[in-house]
Amino acid sequence: MTVTVRDLRPEVPADVERFVRSRRLALPYVLWAPEAVLHRQARTRPDAHCRTLVAEEDGETIGTAQIGLAPDSPEPGQGYLNVYVRPDRTGRGAGTLLVRAAEEHLVTRGATRLLSWVLDTGRDRAFAERLGYRPGRRAHFLRLDLSDGALPPLQEPPPGVELRTAADFADDPRPLFTLDAEVTSDEPSDVGAEFTDYGAWVEETWRHPLLDLDLTSVAVVDGRPVAFTAAHTDRATRYSTAMTGTARAFRGRGLAALVKNDSLHRARAAGRTEAFTGNDGGNAPMLAVNRRLGYEICGTEVRHVRELG
CATH class of the missing domain: 3.40.630.30 (Gcn5-related N-acetyltransferase (GNAT))
Known part of the structure; x- marks a missing residue:
């Protein structure tokens, strides 16, 4: 079974639905809806260079990434990549592939600093640190x-x-x-x-x-x-x-x-x-x-x- 990474196809409703399902499984504390995903694709300003990526295995979306530059930052070159892999599909290399594809996109568009939110679990933090990311500030989800x-x-x-x-x-x-x-x-x-x-x-x-x-x-x-x-x-x-x-x-x-x-x-x-x-x-x-x-x-x-x- 091979994992591949590609851009989300916003014109394909089933592709967007698979993205939303994957995100809900990985991050259930956030509202995910197809219309919000499509809105980000269509309405984010061009200088943000945003992309939405999916990691796919046998036609199933098992990981996702939303990436771009922070256009409202007074300091240029601030890139973000928020990568989430379904908790039941970890260990297949999807996270690494998504991060590398995101980094390549951001660096070629002038990013000098990369920021990523990572779930506060030993597995996720160790993964981020292996790829050269260092922990900083914490944030909480509340219900x-x-x-x-x-x-x-x-x-x-x-x-x-x-x-x-x-x-x-x-x-x-x-x-x-x-x-x-x-x-x-x-x-x-x-x-x-x-x-x-x-x-x-x-x-x-x-x-x-x-x-x-x-x-x-x-x-x-x-x-x-x-x-x-x-x-x-x-x-x-x-x-x-x-x-x-x-x-x-x-x-x-x-x-x-x-x-x-x-x-x-x-x-x-x-x-x-x-x-x-x-x-x-x-x-x-x-x-x-x-x-x-x-x-x-x-x-x-x-x-x-x-x-x-």
Whole structure:
């Protein structure tokens, strides 16, 4: 049995479905859907040089990789490769083939530093280190059961703060872009990000097929968004937080907890029964917020880095 690596064929629905199934088996804490995979293929800006790879054995997708450059980074040459092999198909060489194909693509497009999220298991970390990657920061996946009634009571906003949803900004989302750009620039990460391209943000973030405007909660002061939590859903039972943040001038007032609490109550009312979120290991304040809301850690990844040249 021979393992081969090739590009995903977005025009073949069955190929996309096999990619999604493989990712769900390898990383069940993340929402994977065909429309989201296709959106990344079609809407990511050209200077990101993104590709989606699959490792195949006898017509079965057993591993996947999403790769590209970080176009929002102020430091050029930051490449990423996130490789996942189905847990029931390890040991066949799929991971190595995917990594080598990804590295070749990124290096030829100017990458000088490669970053990869790796599941925090002895096997996965040893694999990454054998290929020259060194461990760095940790990040956690967290899960909350929305069906058991354990969600804290709905909070009332403090005086001067109004709770809205992203749907209220459907005609002009630029104020949310401005807020997202500010909080993203402060997010703990190995790669800095500066959102300056509003059009790219609209295409990649605002028009993401999993973004649920009615479940995305926004705290507003004097007509200006000052905190938000972006909700992704599978339009069935699963809900995930894509980003939560507060404008610098309004931090320390509990607004992140306020919008997350509001969004979770909206999600449960809409029939979602399972919620996921993610936390950088060094972001203690947000980790504390999530734990107060009832989230529990269900998985951990370690960012691995390989410096080139």
